[in-house]
Amino acid sequence: MLRIAVLGAGRIANIHAANVAAHPHAQLVLVADPWREGVNALSAQLGCEAAYDCAAVLGRTDIDAVVIGTPTDTHIDLMLAAVAQGKAVLCEKPIDLDIAKARAAVQAVEQQHGRVMLGFNRRFDPDILHLRAALDGGHIGAVRQVIITSRDPSLAPRDYLAHSGGILRDMTIHDLDMARHLLGEEPCEVSAIASRLVDPTLEQIDDYDSVMVMLRTASGKQCHINCCREAVYGYDQRVEVSGALGVLLTDNHRPSTVRHWSAKHTEALEPLQHFFLERYADAYRNELAQFIDALAAGRALPTTVRDGLYALYLADCALESVRTGRAVAVDYDL
Ligand SMILES: NC(=O)c1ccc[n+]([C@@H]2O[C@H](COP(=O)([O-])OP(=O)(O)OC[C@H]3O[C@@H](n4cnc5c(N)ncnc54)[C@H](O)[C@@H]3O)[C@@H](O)[C@H]2O)c1
CATH class of the missing domain: 3.40.50.720 (NAD(P)-binding Rossmann-like Domain)
Incomplete structure (x- = not known):
C-alpha cells in the first residue's frame, strides 16, 4: 500500500x-x-x-x-x-x-x-494511449504532421485568468506537452499568433483568448495547435496525427451517440457537454495508477519535472513569437 x-x-x-x-x-x-x-x-x-x-x-x-x-x-x-x-x-x-x-x-x-511526475493527464487519456500505441506499432509509419484542437466551453472567471499566467502557460501548455509526446522529436522552432476574439478587455491583464501555435522539429515534422478559451458547442478536444501510411484521429466524447435527422437537418447532435473534470476522468485515474505502478515496480515515472520545464519553455517561446511576430528558435539548454 x-x-x-x-x-x-x-x-x-x-x-x-x-x-x-x-x-x-x-x-x-x-x-x-x-x-x-x-x-x-x-x-x-x-x-x-x-x-x-x-x-x-x-x-x-x-x-x-x-x-x-x-x-x-x-x-x-x-x-x-x-x-x-x-x-x-x-x-x-x-x-x-x-x-x-x-x-x-x-x-x-x-x-x-x-521521484517527481508532472500531471500532464492528457497523455493518460484512453484515446491518447491508443493513439500512442498505434504510433509505436508503426500503423501510420513515420509521423509527418500533428494537429491539436483544444477549446474550452467558456471563458474562466476573470480572477482566475488574472493569476493563470496567460493562456499559453495555463491552457496551451497541455497541448505543447501533447505535441512533444506525439511528434517523437523535440521542436526546434516555434511561431505563434494570438488574439482577443472572445473578450477584448483581456488586454487589461495582458492576456489573449485565442492562439495558434506552430512547431517544427529538426527533421521538418510539423505541429499546429489551435486553442481558444470559448467554444459555444462545448469542450472541444481533438487530435490528428498524419504519417506516411495513414492518419490517426481522436474525436470528442458525447453524452450519447444518438443522431438527429429531421426535415431541417440530418447530422445534428447534442452539444459537447463535458469539461475537463468529466472528459478526462479516465485520464486522471490512469495517471495516478501509472504513478503508483511505477513506484511499486521501481520503474521510471512516465512524466518528469523536465517535461514540465520543457512545456513551460515552449509556452514562453510561443509568447515571445506572439510579441515579436517572429519564429523563435528552441534551445533546450535549460
Ligand atoms: N491537469 C489538469 O487538467 C488541471 C485542471 C485544473 C487545474 N489544474 C492545476 O491544478 C492546480 C489547482 O487548480 P484548481 O483548479 O484545483 O484550483 P482551486 O482554486 O480549485 O483549488 C486550489 C486549492 O488550493 C488551496 N490553496 C490556496 N492557497 C494555498 C496555499 N498557499 N497552500 C496550499 N493550498 C492553497 C485553496 O484553498 C484551494 O482549495 C493549478 O496549478 C492548476 O493549473 C490542472
Missing part, C-alpha cells in the same frame, strides 16, 4: 483524492488545504484525516507520496520540500510560471534523484 497525502481541496485535488481513495494499492492518509471548510468536507467524504498546513505534513513518516493539487505558485516549494523528505510526488501542471525558478527546481530534483 502506498500511503498518500493529497495537497489541496479544490477542483483538481478533489479528483485526485477520490482516485487515491479508490485505488486498491493506495491509502489516502490525509488531505491538506488552508481552506478549512473545503478540506473538512473532503476528508469527511473520503474517510481520511484533514490538515490545514500543507508544508507541515511533508515531514510525516506515515506518508510515502504526495499529490500536489494546490495553486501553481505553491508547486515548486511543496515539491522541493517533499523531495527533501524522501517523498515521491505527483505534481499538477504547470510546474511554475517562471522559467528560471522552474529550471532551478528541476536541477534540484534531479540532483537529489527525486
